Amino acid sequence: KRKYKIAVLPGDGIGPEIMREGYKILNVLQKNFCMNIETKEYDVGGIAIDRHGIALPESTLRGCENSHAILFGAVGGPKWENLSSYLQPERGALLPLRKYFNLFANLRPARLYSGIENLSPLRFEIVSRGFNVLCVRELIGGIYFNKRKGTKYVNSKKYSFDTEMYYQFEIERIAHIAFKLALSRKRNLVSIDKANVLETSVLWRETVNTVSLEYPEVNLSHLYVDNATMQLIKNPDKFDVILCSNLFGDIISDECAIITGSLGLLPSASLNEAGFGLYEPAGGSAPDIKGKNIANPIALILSIGMLFRYSFQLIEISNIIESVVYEVLRLGYRTKDILQKNNNLVSTSEMGDVISKFLSYRRIQ
Numbered sequence: 001k002r003k004y005k006i007a008v009l010p011g012d013g014i015g016p017e018i019m020r021e022g023y024k025i026l027n028v029l030q031k032n033f034c035m036n037i038e039t040k041e042y043d044v045g046g047i048a049i050d051r052h053g054i055a056l057p058e059s060t061l062r063g064c065e066n067s068h069a070i071l072f073g074a075v076g077g078p079k080w081e082n083l084s085s086y087l088q089p090e091r092g093a094l095l096p097l098r099k100y101f102n103l104f105a106n107l108r109p110a111r112l113y114s115g116i117e118n119l120s121p122l123r124f125e126i127v128s129r130g131f132n133v134l135c136v137r138e139l140i141g142g143i144y145f146n147k148r149k150g151t152k153y154v155n156s157k158k159y160s161f162d163t164e165m166y167y168q169f170e171i172e173r174i175a176h177i178a179f180k181l182a183l184s185r186k187r188n189l190v191s192i193d194k195a196n197v198l199e200t201s202v203l204w205r206e207t208v209n210t211v212s213l214e215y216p217e218v219n220l221s222h223l224y225v226d227n228a229t230m231q232l233i234k235n236p237d238k239f240d241v242i243l244c245s246n247l248f249g250d251i252i253s254d255e256c257a258i259i260t261g262s263l264g265l266l267p268s269a270s271l272n273e274a275g276f277g278l279y280e281p282a283g284g285s286a287p288d289i290k291g292k293n294i295a296n297p298i299a300l301i302l303s304i305g306m307l308f309r310y311s312f313q314l315i316e317i318s319n320i321i322e323s324v325v326y327e328v329l330r331l332g333y334r335t336k337d338i339l340q341k342n343n344n345l346v347s348t349s350e351m352g353d354v355i356s357k358f359l360s361y362r363r364i365q
């Protein structure tokens with residue numbers, strides 16, 4: 001029986017709280033689906049700074065290397081915000097992890113199933129048309145990673161700068177991922193840029209157009225990012241796959257999350273060419289709700305679903321996890337972030353219990 005080794009990195013804030021619910025799901029898969037899953041936990045982020053003096057200890061990196069996939073909670077929080085920025089959890093651990101494993105392709109699926117339209121802050125007439133978007137975000141390039149950044153003085157005037165830069169090959173490889181994913185969906189791809197202002201966006205648009213010649217079945221269009229943010233809330237059903245640079249994808253994916261109902265619902269997969277991946281909620285450590293047992297564990301549980309889909313090719317398990325989550329939502333179980341009247345308010349741990357109970361009733365065909 002194949003052994004599936006998962007490096008578990010709970011991190012900070014609500015990270016450990018939602019990870020507890022993730023373990024419940026993995027336990028059900030272990031017991032009821034007879035899977036051989038081995039988890040090992042490693043410190044990352046603020047907790048790692050506290051315990052090891054560094055946000056991404058060598059032992060954590062080695063642990064990830066010796067696993068088949070990484071399951072990540074969240075990092076960061078007020079406690080570490082006064083450290084030099086490059087030592088902080090985000091820039092000291094999460095970004096280096098993405099870079100180290102070459103996880104250039106970030107997939108963030110946001111969808112609305114019928115029966116749970118009321119989760120969305122959008123008007124019913126808009127969400128009743130439903131939507132199912134997949135945000136494909138370039139994750140290890142652009143303004144996030146370029147070394148030409150800093151803070152300096154000129155004539156005693158202080159200034160800071162970051163540099164947006166893309167190699168054409170970086171745009172090509174993420175574009176191929178987006179086109180391939182579009183082929184398996186509604187064959188509709190919207191590429192987002194700011195080609196009316198930015199050189200990198202001109203190259204982006206040109207390169208995506210060239211790559212598109214290899215995918216004649218996919219309907220490609222381009223939108224400027226400012227317009228795209230509007231179109232997404234006006235007509236979310238017009239979108240299928242969205243392709244963005246690192247920074248635009250960060251912003252657009254939070255928007256995709258909120259139109260489904262909450263950041264606590266949005267999972268993500270970050271993959272390299274070999275299919276190795278890091279799976280994490282798109283949201284952060286949510287210090288405002290930490291320790292209250294009210295965080296929504298669904299983004300993490302759906303990230304586990306993505307892990308089984310993309311790293312282990314266990315599509316059926318992944319489908320079952322997703323359908324159980326949507327069943328539980330349809331039945332009205334809601335954590336506080338998605339609560340509405342007539343719903344059944346549950347805590348973080350109760351949500352994990354309900355989902356694992358429903359999961360344990362399911363079987364592989």
Ligand code: NAD
Pocket residue numbers: 014073074075076077078090094262263264265280281282283284285286287288289294295296297299337
């Ligand atoms: P955040 O995503 O942590 O929170 C934004 C809002 O969404 C908050 O109101 C929060 O309560 C809510 N939210 C997020 N996840 C939720 C969940 N699962 N259930 C219910 N509500 C949820 O963003 P922020 O407040 O801007 O950042 C807080 C910290 O997290 C910062 O240190 C930031 O750098 C870090 N961060 C980390 C990651 C990551 O580790 N991948 C991602 C984003 C932000």
Ligand code: IPM
Pocket residue numbers: 090091094095250282284
């Ligand atoms: C995300 C987060 C990260 C990002 C931060 C915490 C570095 O916001 O995963 O969306 O900007 O990529």
Ligand code: MN
Pocket residue numbers: 250251254282
């Ligand atoms: Mn973000």
